[in-house]
Amino acid sequence: MAAIESFDNIYLDLSKEHGKCRFAETGLGWKPVGPGDTFTLDQGNIGGAQWSRAARGYEIKILQRNSGIIQLDGFQQEDYERLSKIFKNWYSTNLENKEHSLRGWNWGKAEFGKAELTFNVQNRPAFEIPYSEISNTNLAGRNEIAVEFAVGEGGKANGQNGATPGKGKKASAGKDQMVEMRFYIPGTTTRKEAEGGDA
Amino acid sequence: DQNGVEVKKFKRFESYKRDSQFPPKVRDMSIVIDQKNATIVLPVMGRPVPFHVNTIKNASKSDEGEWSFLRINFLSPGQGVGRKDDQPFEDASAHFVRSLTFRSTDGDRYADIANQIANLKREAVKKEQEKKDMED
Secondary structure, eight states: OOSEEEEEEEEETTOSSOEEEEEETTEEEEEESSSOOOEEEEGGGEEEEEEEEOSSSEEEEEEETTSOEEEEEEEOGGGHHHHHHHHHHHHOOOEEEOOOOOSOOSEEEEEEOSSEEEEEETTEEEEEEEGGGEEEEEEEETTEEEEEEOOOTTGGGTTOSSSOOSTTOGGGSSSSEEEEEEEEOOHHHHHHHHTTOOO | OTTSOOOOOOOOOOSOSSGGGSOGGGGGOSOEEETTTTEEEEEETTEEEEEEGGGEEEEEEEEETTEEEEEEEEOOTTOOOGGGGGOOOSOTTSEEEEEEEEEESOHHHHHHHHHHHHHHHHHHHHHHHHHHHHHO
């Protein structure tokens, strides 16, 4: 394997502009095509990696050891073999192929992971919400939970390019900014979960 | 049933089987209406997420200063308004996404999307009724 593996047209954390993503034994880097800082991630901080279909193409989601989440979108389906080897050989990490639910259902199970909330439909994730993107939650009614997202006051300026991954920007990255999501959670399930049992 | 009362049954439905069926427009990370598959695709943290028209209750647009808001309400148990109470669910003990709200500075687009969702919903109800009439 070459000392550096390079991929073009990759978007970091839903950036407006694409950039070049490079993998080396010591870690990975992303540099926007336009002006902006380079983002780097040390291989020691890679705690896990998933491969899924996203908006621009296929996405690698990296779970950092310090619990943050990095999303790299824009890979081609046929890049999987090459990337799987990179993660296995250089980072001793399995690039897990995570197929998402495409059923179009609005019911399933909300599960709380280390860094994000996953809504599963028939044991497949339908979507994920990184905790870093949530600005507020409240009990909006009986069995109803409202989750508000960090879109910020200067929302229109959000989603600019550069190496500023992570916090409170993903909900407002596109032209349709997600401001709120409400869940219906039946009372019995909530009680069971509070007691630590499986629903 | 034997009393001649119509019992509503839950019928399964599915938006897509493969991710290659997504409309190409999902690239833009914006709300996409897919008439052909009776589905709206919503951008959630960079992922296109399909919601079948059968899960949708309604959609409404509102304005606040320079922003327009589009709220999409989904069917879920316990909404308790009149005849909606007998809405069948496959699993009423599941967790439900009850609503999603987006904002944008393009209010005309949200009015158009709310309209399209209403039409899609009307179309689906009509088809369902026609099917029922055929069976009778």
